[in-house]
Amino acid sequence: MTFKTAIAAISALWLATAAGAEELKMAVTTSFANSGLAEILLPEIEKDTGITVELLVVGTGQALKLGEAGDVDAVLVHSKAAEEEFVAAGHATHRREIMYNDFVVVGPAADPAGVKAATAATEAFAGIAAAQAPFVSRGDDSGTHKAELKLWKAAGIEPAGDWYKAVGQGMGAALNTAAGMDAYILSDRASWLNFENKANLGLLFEGDKALFNQYAYLPVNPEKHAHVKADAAKALEDWLTSDKAKGMIEGYKIGDQQLFHFNAEAM
Amino acid sequence: MNDIFEGLTQAARLVVTLDADLAEITLRSLQVTVTATLIASAIGLPLGAWIAVNRFRLRRIVIVVLNALMGLPPVVVGLVVYVILSRSGPLGVLGLLFTPTAMIIAQVIIITPIIASISHQAIRELWADYHDLLISLHATRRQRIATLLWDGRRALMTASLAGFGRAIGEVGAIMIVGGNIDHATRVLTTAIALETGKGDFGLALALGFVLIALAIAVNLALHVLSGTERGSRW
Amino acid sequence: MVSPILPLTLENVELRRQGKRVLGPVSYTLDGEGITIVMGPNGAGKTSFLRCMHGLERLSRGRMQWQGDEDRIRARQAFVFQTPILMRRSVLDCIAYPLILDGLSRREARKAAEREAEIVGLKVTLNAPANVLSGGERQKLALARALIRAPEVLFLDEPCANLDLHSTAEIERVLAGARDRGTRIVMSTHNVGQARRLADDILFLSDGRLIETGSRDVFFAGPGTPEARAHINGDLLP
Ligand SMILES: Nc1ncnc2c1ncn2[C@@H]1O[C@H](COP(=O)(O)OP(=O)(O)O)[C@@H](O)[C@H]1O
Ligand SMILES: [Mg+2]
Numbered sequence: 001m002t003f004k005t006a007i008a009a010i011s012a013l014w015l016a017t018a019a020g021a022e023e024l025k026m027a028v029t030t031s032f033a034n035s036g037l038a039e040i041l042l043p044e045i046e047k048d049t050g051i052t053v054e055l056l057v058v059g060t061g062q063a064l065k066l067g068e069a070g071d072v073d074a075v076l077v078h079s080k081a082a083e084e085e086f087v088a089a090g091h092a093t094h095r096r097e098i099m100y101n102d103f104v105v106v107g108p109a110a111d112p113a114g115v116k117a118a119t120a121a122t123e124a125f126a127g128i129a130a131a132q133a134p135f136v137s138r139g140d141d142s143g144t145h146k147a148e149l150k151l152w153k154a155a156g157i158e159p160a161g162d163w164y165k166a167v168g169q170g171m172g173a174a175l176n177t178a179a180g181m182d183a184y185i186l187s188d189r190a191s192w193l194n195f196e197n198k199a200n201l202g203l204l205f206e207g208d209k210a211l212f213n214q215y216a217y218l219p220v221n222p223e224k225h226a227h228v229k230a231d232a233a234k235a236l237e238d239w240l241t242s243d244k245a246k247g248m249i250e251g252y253k254i255g256d257q258q259l260f261h262f263n264a265e266a267m
Numbered sequence: 268m269n270d271i272f273e274g275l276t277q278a279a280r281l282v283v284t285l286d287a288d289l290a291e292i293t294l295r296s297l298q299v300t301v302t303a304t305l306i307a308s309a310i311g312l313p314l315g316a317w318i319a320v321n322r323f324r325l326r327r328i329v330i331v332v333l334n335a336l337m338g339l340p341p342v343v344v345g346l347v348v349y350v351i352l353s354r355s356g357p358l359g360v361l362g363l364l365f366t367p368t369a370m371i372i373a374q375v376i377i378i379t380p381i382i383a384s385i386s387h388q389a390i391r392e393l394w395a396d397y398h399d400l401l402i403s404l405h406a407t408r409r410q411r412i413a414t415l416l417w418d419g420r421r422a423l424m425t426a427s428l429a430g431f432g433r434a435i436g437e438v439g440a441i442m443i444v445g446g447n448i449d450h451a452t453r454v455l456t457t458a459i460a461l462e463t464g465k466g467d468f469g470l471a472l473a474l475g476f477v478l479i480a481l482a483i484a485v486n487l488a489l490h491v492l493s494g495t496e497r498g499s500r501w
Numbered sequence: 502m503v504s505p506i507l508p509l510t511l512e513n514v515e516l517r518r519q520g521k522r523v524l525g526p527v528s529y530t531l532d533g534e535g536i537t538i539v540m541g542p543n544g545a546g547k548t549s550f551l552r553c554m555h556g557l558e559r560l561s562r563g564r565m566q567w568q569g570d571e572d573r574i575r576a577r578q579a580f581v582f583q584t585p586i587l588m589r590r591s592v593l594d595c596i597a598y599p600l601i602l603d604g605l606s607r608r609e610a611r612k613a614a615e616r617e618a619e620i621v622g623l624k625v626t627l628n629a630p631a632n633v634l635s636g637g638e639r640q641k642l643a644l645a646r647a648l649i650r651a652p653e654v655l656f657l658d659e660p661c662a663n664l665d666l667h668s669t670a671e672i673e674r675v676l677a678g679a680r681d682r683g684t685r686i687v688m689s690t691h692n693v694g695q696a697r698r699l700a701d702d703i704l705f706l707s708d709g710r711l712i713e714t715g716s717r718d719v720f721f722a723g724p725g726t727p728e729a730r731a732h733i734n735g736d737l738l739p
Contacts, residue, residue: 023451025365034465054448056365057461070354071364172464179466197466225354227362393589400586402557404599405575414598418589 024232025072027056027063029143030170032076032215035101035190035259037252044248049235059142059170067091067218070225074233075218079143083216092218096267098240099249099260100214103147105205106175106192107133107184115184121208122155129155132163134183138174139166147213148186154210175201188213193254214263240264274472278480281473293477296435296454297485299367303374304431311379311430312423315386316412319394330387336380341373345440348373352444365446370454373440378430385429389422390415424493428486435482455481506567506577506653507685508532509554514563516549516709524549524709526563531654531687535701536680538717539689542732546709547689548583551656554687555580576603579647581657585639592634593618593627596645603650617645621675637668644675648684655679657688661695673699693733697721705729 032038033055042053056066060077067075068091075092077083078100087095105115105124113131118124128135129152137159138145152159167177171191178185179199187195192203217240219233239245241264249262281289318329350356352364352372363369393415401411416423438456445452447461455478462471508530515525524546531537531554539547552558554565555578567574579599588595597614601607618627623641625634634642640660647655657676661669669692676699680686690696696703696717703720705713707728713720721733 025448030464052450054365054446054451056446056448068355070359170464172461172466176463176466195466197468227354227360397586397588399557399580399582400588403555403580404602405572406602410602414588 022050022229022232023052023054024074024229024236025054025056026074026076026236027058027066027072028076029060029063029078030057030172031078031101031142031144031188031191031213033057034171034194035188035252036194036254037190037249037260040248040252041245044244045236045239048244049232049239051232051236053236057170059138059140060146061141064091067220070220070228073220073228073230074236075220076215077143077218078213078215079146080214080216082146083218086218090221090224093221094219096217096237096241096264098215098217098264099262100212101260102189102206103144103186103211103213104189104192104203105184106178106187106201107204108182108200109202110200111204113184115204118205121151121205121210124205125151125155126157128184129157129159132161134163134165134181135159136174136178136181136183136185137164137166138171139168140170142170143213144171144186144188147211151186151210189257190254190259193257193259215260241266270468270472273469275476277469278473278476282477289474289477291450292453292455292458292474293481295367295452296456296478296481299370299441299454300374300431300434303371303378303434304427306371307375307379307382307430307434308423308427310375311382312386312416312426313412314379315383315388315426316390316415316419318383319387319390320408320411320415333380333384333387337384339377339380340439341377341437342439342443344376345373345443348376348440348444364444365448365452367445367452369444370441370452373444374434374437377437377440378434381433382426382430385426386419386423389419389426393419393422421493424489428489431485432482435485436478506569506574508568509654510564510566511554512564512566514553514565515561516546516553516558517561522709524553525561527709527711528563529704529711529714531685534680534683534685536676536686536688536699537702537704538696538700539687539704539706540691540693540696540729540732541689541706542728543691545706547706548658549709550704550706550711551580551658551687551689555656576650577652578654578656579650579652581640581643581647581655581660583658583660583662585643587631587634587639587642590631591628592623592625592631592642595631595642596649599646599650613649614645617649618642620678621645621648622671637664637671640664640668640672641675644672648675648679651682652684654685654687657686659689659691661690661692669695693735705732 038055046052056072058066060079060082063075063077064082064086066072067086083095086092107115113127113133115124115127118127137148165177165183167174171187172195174185175187175191175195176197179197179201182200217237219230219237220228222228222230246262249260250258252259318326348369349364351358352361352369353359397415401414406414436456438460441454442457442460445457447453447457455474459471459474462474511527511529513526513528516523527550539550541547549558553560556575588598593611593614596617597610600610600613615627621641621644623638623645625638631642644660661672673695676686700717702714702716704711712726713729
């Protein structure tokens with residue numbers, strides 16, 4: 001092979017992927033990305049605003065870190081307390097609620113801890129702890145993980161012991177682990193519905209208000225990081241809170257289940 | 268077993284239908300890894316030859332370090348590159364984090380020691396053969412290295428291919444520095460990790476088979492193009 | 502005419518390797534023209550002596566002096582090793598290699614190499630890889646490669662040691678031709694007949710020392726030392 005052919009081949013490779021539009025990097029949670037909603041929204045966003053949104057799919061903790069370091073232009077996560085702290089520290093200009101979905105308790109169909117009969121999320125968790133039934137925790141500082149810890153706290157339980165497995169991984173990997181071990185797990189609804197390896201698991205508990213999961217949009221503060229694309233971030237925020245977004249978010253279904261509920265307020 | 272069969276059929280379907288997403292990430296895998304391999308070869312091959320040919324005081328230490336660097340854990344490389352390229356890091360102004368360039372940088376760091384080390388071994392043997400002749404013909408240092416690189420090109424191609432193989436299958440580092448962004452930095456390995464995470468083992472395996480096929484295809488193509496297996500030619 | 506790099510003078514040159522005296526002390530001046538044959542039993546130091554003059558060995562003691570600057574000295578001499586060093590290239594590219602080093606284009610170098618192959622009588626497919634050649638052909642390749650720069654001084658270390666009579670005769674013919682074109686040749690051999698045929702003068706080495714030097718006729722008429730006498734008579738030393 002001649003040197004020239006090699007060079008030609010390499011240049012062809014590079015050119016094939018050259019992009020044109022403005023790019024905006026947004027850190028989002030695994031649960032949002034796994035829902036499949038992004039794949040519906042992003043092409044429309046690009047069409048309407050000319051912005052190519054590049055998603056970094058991470059846990060809430062890391063998403064906020066990325067915003068803090070200035071490595072992304074905006075953050076879309078679901079952990080209110082951490083978000084408010086983030087804004088207070090000046091890392092984002094403000095916090096804008098966009099939509100919510102909910103968590104569900106998933107577990108073995110046989111339901112040894114009697115979660116199905118519970119009337120509140122805390123009761124379901126207490127049942128699992130009492131039965132010492134295997135429970136898989138994300139253990140990765142994600143929004144889902146934080147929501148889970150909040151529920152244990154509300155139930156007055158310090159989760160520890162052989163039955164409590166913190167895997168330190170994303171939602172999908174944690175669900176895989178739960179499926180492999182026939183364990184209980186707290187999952188966002190979207191990840192659960194999109195999950196393909198359900199094995200013996202089933203949806204055992206849902207609907208408690210305590211399981212609601214609010215997503216908020218945080219544009220990274222350009223005063224801290226001059227390079228962030230504040231204009232694009234503003235345009236994206238406007239789009240996400242528009243009527244068009246509302247229609248698309250409310251209309252997104254898996255099977256016949258609506259996943260997200262739009263609740264952005266006009267400013 | 269079922270999963271593997273399903274993966275194979277799905278892989279075949281994706282390839283036959285020329286799935287657009289598959290083509291894109293496959294092309295990006297190639298783009299990143301081929302570029303990284305070329306850069307790492309441009310550094311590693313002459314470096315290996317230079318170490319083989321020159322006697323200098325720290326030579327043994329350099330060789331030991333090089334061999335140790337071969338075992339560099341990719342995640343650690345990824346982490347270090349991440350911290351350096353992050354906006355809050357020393358090279359943050361370049362804005363390279365979460366771009367294919369960052370992935371190339373990480374891969375170059377991972378495979379340069381491998382390429383240098385293997386080429387050092389190969390060139391050392393050739394140098395032992397050629398030593399007296401090249402000294403007798405009064406070849407300059409540059410000429411010696413150029414001659415050794417050229418005449419040892421088969422062995423050096425093996426070194427580069429070893430680097431390519433390591434890079435194309437690498438996931439830890441490029442996941443960290445690339446971010447696995449759809450349509451921007453997603454490559455075969457990170458897509459496999461993603462699909463595994465979603466529990467879609469069929470698709471993950473399909474991508475895995477495509478990756479293996481790609482690695483084999485690149486090796487075959489190079490060997491055919493350079494005529495390695497043709498009779499007694501070098 | 503470029504100024505000659507000769508004479509070469511050696512003053513009390515000594516080579517020691519691993520605590521053992523391999524050569525010397527030797528004092529000698531190489532000058533004039535013709536073919537000098539270095540003789541001596543195995544292990545006498547012939548190879549070491551030739552390599553030393555060619556600059557392949559670091560002196561342990563003594564002084565050695567060519568004429569002119571380093572680059573010219575090195576480029577104006579050539580060496581044919583006892584076992585030819587083949588490059589992983591075609592026959593033609595092996596022969597052309599010294600000219601490539603000199604900066605000639607590959608085309609020019611190969612053209613010159615073709616002529617040189619013709620001169621040494623190398624009748625093989627020149628584009629074949631060098632490692633398919635037979636022993637005699639390899640030695641001719643090495644000779645062509647050594648002669649392609651038209652060196653002023655040519656060293657050969659037992660170039661015919663493993664060759665049949667026919668190949669030996671061909672190489673002797675080429676060497677005689679080179680001498681006639683003015684190349685100063687220094688060659689070791691253990692073949693007494695070859696020494697008689699080619700030598701203008703003779704050096705005799707024994708145990709690393711130069712114990713006889715002289716013209717061929719004087720040497721073969723009656724060597725002064727018992728070692729040399731025994732050697733040319735083919736005696737087995739006690
Ligand atoms: N690098 C070396 N280390 C130790 N001994 C050596 C080395 N080079 C040559 N010798 C020894 O020096 C002697 C002369 O060797 P050499 O010049 O090859 O002799 P010749 O060519 O006359 O047979 C031999 O005994 C050989 O073993
Ligand atoms: Mg010898």
